[in-house]
Amino acid sequence: MFFGKRFSGYRGETFSGLDILVLSIIQNRDGISGYEISQVINRKFKPMWRASPGTIYPLLNRLDDKGFVETEEFIDKNNRKKKIYRISDLGMDRLKEVLKDNFESSMNTLGDYIRTIVNAWLPNENRIRGVMSCFPYHCAPIEREFNHEDYSLTNIHRIERVIKDLKFSRERISIRLEDINKEIQKFEVILKNLLEKRETNTKTIPIVDDDEYVNF
CATH class of the missing domain: 1.10.10.10 (Winged helix-like DNA-binding domain superfamily/Winged helix DNA-binding domain)
Incomplete structure (x- = not known):
């Protein structure tokens, strides 16, 4: 192992x-x-x-x-x-x-x-x-070189396997992207609520310039 x-x-x-x-x-x-x-x-x-x-x-x-x-x-x-x-x-x-x-x-x-x-x-x-898919590395690079004239079952099965792998990868990526989008939306709501609470519960302190300070 x-x-x-x-x-x-x-x-x-x-x-x-x-x-x-x-x-x-x-x-x-x-x-x-x-x-x-x-x-x-x-x-x-x-x-x-x-x-x-x-x-x-x-x-x-x-x-x-x-x-x-x-x-x-x-x-x-x-x-x-x-x-x-x-x-x-x-x-x-x-x-x-x-x-x-x-x-x-x-x-x-x-x-x-x-x-x-x-x-x-x-x-x-x-x-x-x-x-x-639990591994973060792509361990087995997909073979890109194929004989376009070879119609043997071996070559056909190789290409079918690549197509299946690519479709599966696309599905996994789509699921992960959907999960990421949900997380983004969740934290955007949290951020919005925090900003609203800050706006409601904090007071703005006016900045006094030098002239106003002298006449204060």
Whole structure:
């Protein structure tokens, strides 16, 4: 599994794919709990892989021991003890280093690897594409060179596959754009309400120039 793959880091340290993923999630969501990290991973990689407490918490402890994350414990509103994680400056530096040196090249082949593995138990093509869509990288470049004179079934099936992939990508992009537009509209309403409240609840302070100040 890709999450177990080791990537060489700064000063000879190595990171697993899961180390990198968890650090990236913590970087993007400052003050996140271990449970929330598991939920993020499970939403993105379901049903291909599921993050369990027995995997995530030992990993977080290891990152904490190495100084890559900082932890904060407090009692939440339900009177339960809660621990949240933030990426440290050291963790940020190490993450940037390992991504720069290793990750991009490895991601180029990840798509083919996953497709090969999941094809045995996800024969439905739409489900395979759904799994693949959780990755932010385009791992398998579409073949653009085709023999326009080759009417063999092999060549025909290749072109059919490309058309299916492109249509699926178009559908996914349309869904994401729709979600983005909904988010924009939501925040525009919030902004409008805040501006109206500010206009209603704040008073304008008149600016007095020098002459008026003398005669005040």
